[in-house]
Amino acid sequence: MLHLLQAVADYGLRRTTALEWGDWNKLYAGEINAEVLIMGSSTAFVQIDPTIIEEGLGMPTYNLAMNGHRFDFQYFKLKEYLKYNQRPKMIIQVVDYATMDSTESFFAPQFIPYLDKRAVKEKLSAYDKDYQWLNFIPLMKYKGRSREFLNGFISIFNDNGIWGSYKKGYLPRENKWNEIEFTKYLEQNPNGPPIKFSKYIMNDFTRFVRYCNTNEIDLVFIKFPRYHQLDEITDFSQFNSFYDQLSTMHTVKNFDFQSQSFIYKKKYFYNSTHLNKTGANIFSKEIVDLIKNHD
Amino acid sequence: MIFNSLEFAIFLPLVFLAYWFIFNRSIQARNVFLLVISYIFYGWWDWRFLGLIVFSSVVDYWAGIRIASTTTLKTKKAFLWLSLGVNLGLLGLFKYFNFFMTSLAEGLSQLGIHADPFTLNVILPVGISFYTFQTMSYSIDVYRGQLAPTKDPIAFFAYVSFFPQLVAGPIERAVNLLPQFAVKHRFSYEQGAAGMRLILWGLFKKVVIADNCAIYVNQIFDNYQTASSLELILGAVLFAFQIYGDFSGYSDIAIGTAKLFGFDLMVNFRTPYFSRDIAEFWRRWHISLSTWFRDYVYIPLGGSRVSKGRAIFNTFVIFIVSGFWHGANWTFIVWGALNAIYFLPLLLRGKNRNNLDTVAEGKYLPNLKELFQLSLTFALTCIAWVFFRAENVSAAWGYLGGLFEGTVYLSQINLGRSILFLGFMLPVWMVLEWINRNDTLFSWVQQSIIVRGVYYIFLIMCMILFYSKPVGFIYFQF
Numbered sequence: 001m002l003h004l005l006q007a008v009a010d011y012g013l014r015r016t017t018a019l020e021w022g023d024w025n026k027l028y029a030g031e032i033n034a035e036v037l038i039m040g041s042s043t044a045f046v047q048i049d050p051t052i053i054e055e056g057l058g059m060p061t062y063n064l065a066m067n068g069h070r071f072d073f074q075y076f077k078l079k080e081y082l083k084y085n086q087r088p089k090m091i092i093q094v095v096d097y098a099t100m101d102s103t104e105s106f107f108a109p110q111f112i113p114y115l116d117k118r119a120v121k122e123k124l125s126a127y128d129k130d131y132q133w134l135n136f137i138p139l140m141k142y143k144g145r146s147r148e149f150l151n152g153f154i155s156i157f158n159d160n161g162i163w164g165s166y167k168k169g170y171l172p173r174e175n176k177w178n179e180i181e182f183t184k185y186l187e188q189n190p191n192g193p194p195i196k197f198s199k200y201i202m203n204d205f206t207r208f209v210r211y212c213n214t215n216e217i218d219l220v221f222i223k224f225p226r227y228h229q230l231d232e233i234t235d236f237s238q239f240n241s242f243y244d245q246l247s248t249m250h251t252v253k254n255f256d257f258q259s260q261s262f263i264y265k266k267k268y269f270y271n272s273t274h275l276n277k278t279g280a281n282i283f284s285k286e287i288v289d290l291i292k293n294h295d
Numbered sequence: 296m297i298f299n300s301l302e303f304a305i306f307l308p309l310v311f312l313a314y315w316f317i318f319n320r321s322i323q324a325r326n327v328f329l330l331v332i333s334y335i336f337y338g339w340w341d342w343r344f345l346g347l348i349v350f351s352s353v354v355d356y357w358a359g360i361r362i363a364s365t366t367t368l369k370t371k372k373a374f375l376w377l378s379l380g381v382n383l384g385l386l387g388l389f390k391y392f393n394f395f396m397t398s399l400a401e402g403l404s405q406l407g408i409h410a411d412p413f414t415l416n417v418i419l420p421v422g423i424s425f426y427t428f429q430t431m432s433y434s435i436d437v438y439r440g441q442l443a444p445t446k447d448p449i450a451f452f453a454y455v456s457f458f459p460q461l462v463a464g465p466i467e468r469a470v471n472l473l474p475q476f477a478v479k480h481r482f483s484y485e486q487g488a489a490g491m492r493l494i495l496w497g498l499f500k501k502v503v504i505a506d507n508c509a510i511y512v513n514q515i516f517d518n519y520q521t522a523s524s525l526e527l528i529l530g531a532v533l534f535a536f537q538i539y540g541d542f543s544g545y546s547d548i549a550i551g552t553a554k555l556f557g558f559d560l561m562v563n564f565r566t567p568y569f570s571r572d573i574a575e576f577w578r579r580w581h582i583s584l585s586t587w588f589r590d591y592v593y594i595p596l597g598g599s600r601v602s603k604g605r606a607i608f609n610t611f612v613i614f615i616v617s618g619f620w621h622g623a624n625w626t627f628i629v630w631g632a633l634n635a636i637y638f639l640p641l642l643l644r645g646k647n648r649n650n651l652d653t654v655a656e657g658k659y660l661p662n663l664k665e666l667f668q669l670s671l672t673f674a675l676t677c678i679a680w681v682f683f684r685a686e687n688v689s690a691a692w693g694y695l696g697g698l699f700e701g702t703v704y705l706s707q708i709n710l711g712r713s714i715l716f717l718g719f720m721l722p723v724w725m726v727l728e729w730i731n732r733n734d735t736l737f738s739w740v741q742q743s744i745i746v747r748g749v750y751y752i753f754l755i756m757c758m759i760l761f762y763s764k765p766v767g768f769i770y771f772q773f
Contacts, residue, residue, distance in 0.1 A: 001752050139759045146715050146760035 002138030009142065009152030013113040016155035017165040020110035023064075027077075028114070030084040034062035037081070038169070039074050040094030042067045043224040047275045048092065049284040050168040056288030059089065063169035070103045071201050075208050076123050083119075091217055092287065095243055096224035096273065097234075100205065102198035103127065109148045112141050172277035175270035182227075182272060192234025193273065197242070209250045220291060221247055225257040225283055227272040228264050255290050257283070296339040298548045299501055299765055306336070311555055315482050326449045326476055329556070333458035337422070340462075344420040347385060352455045354381045355430040359437045359444035359451075371438055378434035382427040390419055394623030422462035424620060428587055430455055433469040435591055442470055450476035459552040463545050463768055465563040465583035472560070480557030492737055493551030499754045500544030501768070503761045504724055507716050508537035510763060514707050516684055519694045523702040527694060531677040534684045536721065539568065541769045542581070566732040568676070569654050571668035573637040574647040576676060584620070588613050599642060610642055611635045621683070626691060630682040637675050653733050720761060 013021050026032050036059045038048045044065035054061040064081060066074050078091075106127065114120045115135040124131035134141045142149045151163070159165075212219040221243050240256070247254035262268045268279030275283055296302050310332050318328035338345050358378040362371050387395075400410045433451075436442035445451045454473045460466075515522050515530030522530065546563035553560045567579035577585050589598075593613045599606045611632065618631020641647040654669065655661040661669060678695065685691035730736050740750045 001748070002756065005752075005756065139756060143759050144762040146720075147712070149760050150715060 006139050006142065008156070009149050010113045012152035012155035013148070015159070016151065017159045018151065018155065018163045019166065020067075020107070021113065022165040023169050024110060024114060027064075027081050028084055032062050032064075032081065033060070033086045035059035035088055036061040036090045036092065037078070037088040038063040038065055038092045038094070039078065040065045040222075040224075041069055041074070041096060041098065042274060043096040044092075044094035044222075045169070046171055046173050047225070047280045047283055048094065048170065048222075048287065049172065049280055050170050052281065052284035053092070053288060056285065057090075057291065061168070063166075065094070065169065067107070067171075069106060070101050071099045071208075072103055072204050073106055073123075075204050076119075078208070080119060087215060088217060090220065091212060092220045092222060094222045094224055097193045097195045097239060100198055100201045100242070101196040102201060109145055112145065112148060113152075115141055172280050173270050173274065174277050176276065177266040177269055178271070179266075185272060186233070190233065192230050195234070195236070195239050197238070202242075206246070209246060209252060212252075213250055218253070219250075220253040220287075221255065222287065223254075223256045223258070224273065225260070225263050225275060225279075227266065227269050228258070230272050231258060253291070253294055255287070257286065260286060262286075296336050297768060298545065298552075299498060302339065307552065307555075314556055319480065319482075322477065322479055323449065325480075326447075326453045329458075329476075330449060330453040330456060333453065333456040333461060336458035337456065337461055340421050341418075344423075347389075347420055347423065348426060348456050349452075351382055351385060351427060351430050352452045354378060355434050355455070356445075356448055356451045358434050360446070362434065362437050363444045375434055375438045379431055382431050386423060386427055389417055389423055391619075391623045425464045425466055426455055426461060428466045428584075429469075432466070432587060432591065433473070436469055442473075445473060445477075447477070457553070457558070459549040459556075459558075460560055463542070463549070464581075465546055465549065465561050466587055467560060467583065472558070475558050482557065486554050486557065489737070490551040490554030492740075493547045493554065495551075495751070495754055496736075497544040497547030497549075497551060499758055500540040500547065500724075502758045502763075502765075503540075503720060505537045505540030505544060505769075506763045506766045507720070507761055508533040508540065509766045511708060511713070512537050512684070516694070518707055519690070519697060522697065522707050523704045524698055524700045525703045526705060526707050527698040529708070531681050531694075531698070535568065535673070535677050535680050538680065538683070538769055539564070541766075545768050562734075565734070566728055568673055569669060569729065569732045570672050571650045571654055571665060572641055572646070572672055573634065573675060574641050575650040576672055577634070577638070578651075584617065588617050588620075592616060599647070603643065606642060607639060610638055614638065625688050626682045626685055629688055629691070630679050633679045633682060637679070656733065716761065720757065 014025060016022060016025065034050075036050075036053055036057060038044050038050060038053070038061065040048075042065070044063065045067040048063060048065075050061040050063045053059075064074075064077060066077055106124075108124070111120055111124060115124075115131065121131055121135070139149075209219060211217075223240070223243060243254060246252065257263060262275075262279060262282050268275055268282065270276040296306060314325070314328060318325045334345055334348075337348065355378050358374045361374045362378075365371050365374065403410045433442070433454075437444045445454075450473065453476055454467075454469065457467075457472065512530055512534045515526050516534070519527060519530070543564035550560045550562070561583055563581060563583050565579040565582070567576050570576035570579055593609060596609045596612060597605055598609060601609065614631040614635035615628055616631070618627040618629070618634070621627040621630075638647065641649075654665050681694050681698075682688070682691045685694055727736060730739055740747050
């Protein structure tokens with residue numbers, strides 16, 4: 001009976017258009033097939049509107065970013081994407097201070113309906129051995145996930161489930177700048193955000209760049225835009241030189257927005273490292289212009 | 296080792312199999328086995344405190360024999376006081392010493408005298424309040440001639456340390472439990488199944504109700520200064536559910552576990568939130584403790600069959616001592632005193648034994664009068680729980696002040712995330728509790744295989760889906 005309940009919830013999550021499941025479902029159904037892919041973490045997920053890129057470049061675009069995930073998971077998603085979808089012509093990779101950091105946690109609920117897929121199981125098992133058996137004990141993969149379970153049931157009757165779906169993998173934020181939070185953030189991080197480089201992730205990243213070169217995928221690095229005050233307290237030299245060297249070595253387009261005027265205006269940000277919807281619109285248009293002008 | 300842990304999930308079946316297949320052949324071997332595994336169970340938490348249980352058991356075993364064998368009342372009394380002194384001394388040293396010292400220093404500072412309090416850097420041994428009360432009841436019962444002292448030290452030691460109820464009760468009387476160590480037990484499927492049903496129900500109350508309520512309760516009580524009145528009301532109500540789910544859940548698991556080994560423990564809770572007045576509440580809440588205080592403190596003081604002034608005094612004594620039993624903090628004392636204030640009007644009007652039956656007996660729903668009485672009693676209980684949960688008395692007053700401000704915004708609770716638990720799980724549980732107010736839930740479930748199947752699957756499913764970060768049992772700290 002518990003197996004049956006699990007199968008019903010899985011079925012619902014495999015057909016929903018809601019949240020990350022909607023993305024993964026399209027990906028596994030081979031329905032994305034974009035010519036331009038946007039990759040990154042939250043700094044891509046909430047900041048680059050694929051519709052603006054699509055209209056500006058005239059190429060079907062999809063935001064494949066993984067909110068809150070480091071590069072190894074972003075790369076995993078790309079590899080899964082390439083198994084079921086056609087190869088893109090261009091990848092816009094947003095890099096931020098956490099891109100090269102090692103993964104300590106990931107958003108597990110998005111993988112619940114796909115734990116029968118070998119690649120998914122292997123990927124997650126590398127971080128938590130429980131994922132090797134989680135799919136076999138009934139309902140265990142829904143442990144503490146009552147809302148996800150309910151969403152699975154509701155999605156059988158309503159494609160969007162409880163929650164709405166993302167716009168081509170993009171979720172703009174309407175939030176406004178919060179000065180109190182920013183002051184608190186500066187107190188907690190007097191030297192700015194911690195920039196870490198993991199050798200394992202750096203190797204993955206280099207492989208990814210080589211893959212793009214070999215397969216004639218036009219790769220674009222976008223250094224994440226941040227509120228200007230962060231640059232005054234943070235040492236971004238290692239961050240900048242890593243991506244600058246890599247882009248020179250592999251002839252990758254490499255754009256930095258820290259000289260743009262919008263990074264001085266709080267009205268475009270909701271926190272020091274993320275643009276709100278208005279800022280994201282400007283940023284997305286700037287990306288189009290830079291890519292066009294560069295060519 | 297706690298009941299909702301993987302260790303216990305492995306420990307229990309192993310012990311169960313060894314008990315019935317190997318050690319149950321002789322009473323002596325079985326009791327030795329139960330004693331050893333009980334000490335392992337307790338030592339899993341901190342083996343250093345095993346010495347305290349052994350010491351308390353030795354003193355009471357010996358005192359029991361000497362009380363019974365002595366003919367002079369004076370000597371009997373001396374041995375009784377030795378037993379009480381040792382047990383209360385252990386409690387005083389480990390639980391109350393620091394409280395008394397710091398309170399004394401604070402009191403002196405009010406008089407303008409500065410004193411650095413001498414405090415002990417000791418942790419509170421788990422279960423000390425429970426097993427010391429259990430052993431004291433043995434000595435008192437022997438002294439009163441209500442119980443013959445046991446000559447079997449192993450049975451007595453096993454009775455004191457019986458692992459299902461060692462760390463958080465029920466506080467068993469020797470009259471009920473000790474004789475069960477002297478008879479051979481035969482495995483009964485019915486008793487085993489009843490035990491498993493209780494364990495499952497207890498785990499559900501702990502894992503689903505208490506642990507999920509704890510998330511909201513911690514958030515609201517930690518931020519009570521910025522929470523709205525609506526949230527503060529919710530916090531108090533959810534704490535009432537949390538502490539009930541936590542403690543009655545523990546008791547059910549303990550009683551169910553004991554049943555698996557052929558032992559019957561006393562009922563500790565009878566749906567206390569379906570009480571029509573505070574007296575009924577106390578007949579249904581933590582029954583093993585409230586009857587302990589009734590039999591060993593309240594009645595010896597004269598109970599209610601004394602002058603009005605004395606009856607008021609006795610009522611305050613029993614409730615304040617009961618509050619103080621929970622912990623060395625003024626919050627528990629105020630909680631106890633508040634319950635005494637709730638109780639007094641009933642006592643003085645001779646209405647404290649009005650509601651001896653169960654509410655809406657033989658009916659599906661209560662009538663309007665009963666509904667009002669239930670709501671009022673629950674509201675009063677929730678107000679008292681605020682003192683029980685708050686860090687200190689001034690925080691409790693601050694919390695209660697905010698509660699009556701009348702603000703209704705949500706700053707601590709995400710309604711979207713909470714709707715499934717607050718809007719579905721809690722109401723379903725309350726319905727099950729309502730069905731169980733006559734102890735009829737299990738017989739209702741047993742009526743058909745379909746109802747039984749749905750009920751078990753539902754409980755297991757909820758325990759998985761609503762699983763949250765495990766929280767330790769609240770009563771372990773007492």
